[in-house]
Amino acid sequence: MVRAYTQEHVYHHQWDRVTTAAWRKFTDPDTPAVLSHIVDVHTLDRRLDPDSGSLQAVRSITVRSPPLPFLLRRILGQDAVVCHCVESTVVDARGRSMEIVVRNASLRGLLEVEERSTYRPHPDRPEGWTAFRQETSIRCKPFSALAAVAEKVEQRCAERFQQNSVKGREVVERICNYLEAETASAAAAISC
Amino acid sequence: MGSNKTSRGGGATASPCARLRDAYHDCFNRWYSEKFSKGQWDKEECVAEWDKYRACLAQHLEDKHLRRILLETEASPYFVKNDASSPADRDGTTHQ
Numbered sequence: 230m231v232r233a234y235t236q237e238h239v240y241h242h243q244w245d246r247v248t249t250a251a252w253r254k255f256t257d258p259d260t261p262a263v264l265s266h267i268v269d270v271h272t273l274d275r276r277l278d279p280d281s282g283s284l285q286a287v288r289s290i291t292v293r294s295p296p297l298p299f300l301l302r303r304i305l306g307q308d309a310v311v312c313h314c315v316e317s318t319v320v321d322a323r324g325r326s327m328e329i330v331v332r333n334a335s336l337r338g339l340l341e342v343e344e345r346s347t348y349r350p351h352p353d354r355p356e357g358w359t360a361f362r363q364e365t366s367i368r369c370k371p372f373s374a375l376a377a378v379a380e381k382v383e384q385r386c387a388e389r390f391q392q393n394s395v396k397g398r399e400v401v402e403r404i405c406n407y408l409e410a411e412t413a414s415a416a417a418a419i420s421c
Numbered sequence: 422m423g424s425n426k427t428s429r430g431g432g433a434t435a436s437p438c439a440r441l442r443d444a445y446h447d448c449f450n451r452w453y454s455e456k457f458s459k460g461q462w463d464k465e466e467c468v469a470e471w472d473k474y475r476a477c478l479a480q481h482l483e484d485k486h487l488r489r490i491l492l493e494t495e496a497s498p499y500f501v502k503n504d505a506s507s508p509a510d511r512d513g514t515t516h517q
Contacts, residue, residue: 245458282462
């Protein structure tokens with residue numbers, strides 16, 4: 230069974246600032262309080278094509294699952310599990326688009342999650358606003374004996390993902406505001 | 422956000438590569454924000470930071486799946502948009 234949902238959001242900040250904030254979302258020092266499920270982030274690969282202005286990067290994002298249903302806790306012998314996700318990002322600086330795909334690398338016997346996000350200048354105000362779109366699909370691997378449990382896990386994961394998506398957007402928004410203030414105060418300091 | 426908090430990976434991480442990672446991420450964030458995203462994409466930067474960080478990960482990263490991504494510099498499937506779940510060795514060379 231697959232659950233899929235789409236979210237959209239408009240940031241009232243220009244594209245370069247929003248995508249800068251998006252890169253910093255998981256590693257910002259204030260983030261752990263908001264995105265407490267993030268355990269660790271590492272960059273595994275990155276490459277730049279200087280001719281086309283294309284940047285690609287692969288990162289691992291280690292997360293702690295929500296508390297598992299009772300039956301899974303019994304089977305696995307622990308309350309939650311640590312899961313590695315792999316995030317693959319392509320940024321086209323020339324065309325001003327950022328595309329991110331996140332998939333879980335571990336627990337794929339239980340769950341397949343794919344989250345695709347894009348950041349592009351908003352068509353109504355390309356110099357000032359950024360359109361964000363995110364499509365998430367969560368597919369539970371069928372366990373014939375545990376179908377009901379599997380569906381419950383999927384539902385809980387979907388809810389948690391949605392909550393975390395909203396929190397993630399708030400983090401990006403906060404970093405955008407910080408970057409805006411930083412730019413403004415630097416400009417004020419120069420123009421004395 | 423300008424404070425010197427040590428935990429940057431999103432939690433209490435005892436990762437031995439944490440400091441090299443933070444140095445690389447700081448450099449990357451600065452380069453991305455000031456240059457790449459504003460149109461200056463012709464020059465690679467943060468190369469020294471990346472090399473040191475990557476060497477540390479090559480030594481300490483434990484997860485097999487993540488190690489494979491890290492070490493497959495030529496044939497990573499994750500740069501293809503419709504990638505399959507197992508990597509295809511496109512050019513026949515692997516760097517181990």
